[in-house]
Amino acid sequence: MKNKNAYIAIAIVCVILTAAITVQIRTMKEENSAVSIIGANSELKDSLLEWKEKSENAEKDLDKSLKELEKIRQASATNNNNAEEKQNELKKYNQLLGLTDVTGDGIILTVSDSNAESTSIDLSNLLVHDTDLRNLINELANAGAEAISINDERIVSTTCITCAGNVIQINGNKVGSPFVIKAIGNQESLYGAITRPGGYTYMLKARAVQVEAKKTSNIQITKYTGALTQKFIETSK
Amino acid sequence: MMGIAIVVGCILGVLIGFITPTIPYTVSQYLAIGIVAALDSVFGGIASNIKKNFDMKVFISGFFVNAILAILLTYLGEKLNVDIYLAAIIVFVGRMFNNLGIIRRYYLGILSQKKNKNKQIKKEETDN
Incomplete structure (x- = not known):
């Protein structure tokens, strides 16, 4: 009986x-085909994270070495009068290049994707594109802006603004809506250039994109965090 | 008798398996570890039956508790990003081989006994 139960x-x-x-x-x-895709995706994600970490580390290293350089410069400047002059010159040029944090009066422009219902046929009209940012930067520079940044990405001589799918790449870094554009310069002319009738913000508003311009004093604009390197150019004699 | 029980169970199981719907992929890894635990239980049951110390309570509770612990370990491992389920698989498979060894020895013993008997019978015949 016990055996039977067993x-x-x-x-x-x-x-x-x-x-x-x-x-x-x-x-x-059933899942075999889907599984391979999931596997490939997770691998790609892993490698993306790895590269992100690497780039962050490199940025930290760069920051450290820049600080060291600054220290060395100051140390050498204290010994020499001539060097101090050079130091000031260096600072001025760095500021011109956008390699220093700067403050000043100017305007802050906030541009974000429309949250209107998609009544228009072309959904693309409701979004902020790379071309929109380029045109706004152009307007600001044309009005005499001395320093411009978008979401803390400083606009420098090598800056490129490109479309990267659902985000925009500035200086190789991804930024997304809402875009906060800070510009330092003559407040009146900057504000006038941005809000003038028929200007670019007018066209954006016609597309139901949200644009808001504000005159602000003491705007902080951070420095360009990448490296400005030149391999191919030489000074012509 | 044992063989019949296993074969009937397997056929029934395959039929049920074809009727039931498939499960989502994320759950399938837990089911896989559960299968390994169940396989271990079956081997353990057969081995203990041979050794004549089969206990129903031990068998049933071992089946469920082992499977649940293995599944929990898998879940924990996934949360900690450590493949702990490998430990469960190693233990289960190791025990499976142990039990298989017991079963193998038992049936080999029966075989050799039969042979010896045959030889004895033949010897007796030739002697006569």
Whole structure:
């Protein structure tokens, strides 16, 4: 009797076992195509994270070495009068290049994707594109802006603004809506240039994109965090 | 008798497995570890039956508790990003081989006994 019970129990476990194995095999067969895609995706994600970490580390290293350089410069400047002059010159040029944090009066322009219902046929009209940012930067520079940044990405001589799918790349870094454009310069002329009738913000507003311009004093604009390197150019004689 | 029970169970299981719907992919890895636990239980059950110390309570509770612990370990491993389920698989498969060894020795013993008997019978025949 005891033996019979044992056989029944083993048979029941066998039923569960084989049922589970069959279900598992069928699931794996069904999901096989999807699985490979998921695997590839996770690999890509991993490598992306790795590279991001590397780039962050490199940025930190750059920051450190820049600080060291600054220290060395100051140390050498204290010994020499001539060097101090050079130091000031260096600072001025760095500021011109956009390699220093700067403050000043100017305007802050906030541009974000429309949240209107998509009544228009072209959904693309409701979004802020790279060309929109380029045109706004152009307007600001034309009005005499001395320093411009978008979401803390400083606009320098090598800056490029490109479309990267659902985000925009500035200086190789991804930024997304809302875009906060800070510009330092003559407040009146900057504000006038941005809000003038028929200007670019007029066109943006016609597309239901949200644009808001504000005159602000003591705007902080951070420095360009990348490296400005030149491999191919030489000073012509 | 044992063989019949296992074969009938397997056939029934395959039939049930074809009827039930497939499960989502994320759950399938838990099911896989459960299968390994169940396989271990079956081997353990057969081995203990041979050794004549089969206990229904031990068998059933071992089946469920082992499977649940293995699934929990898998879940924990996924949260900690450590493949802990490998430890469960190693233990289960190791025990499976142990039990298989017991079963193998038992049936080999029966075989050799039969052979010896045959030889004895033949010897007796030739002696006569």
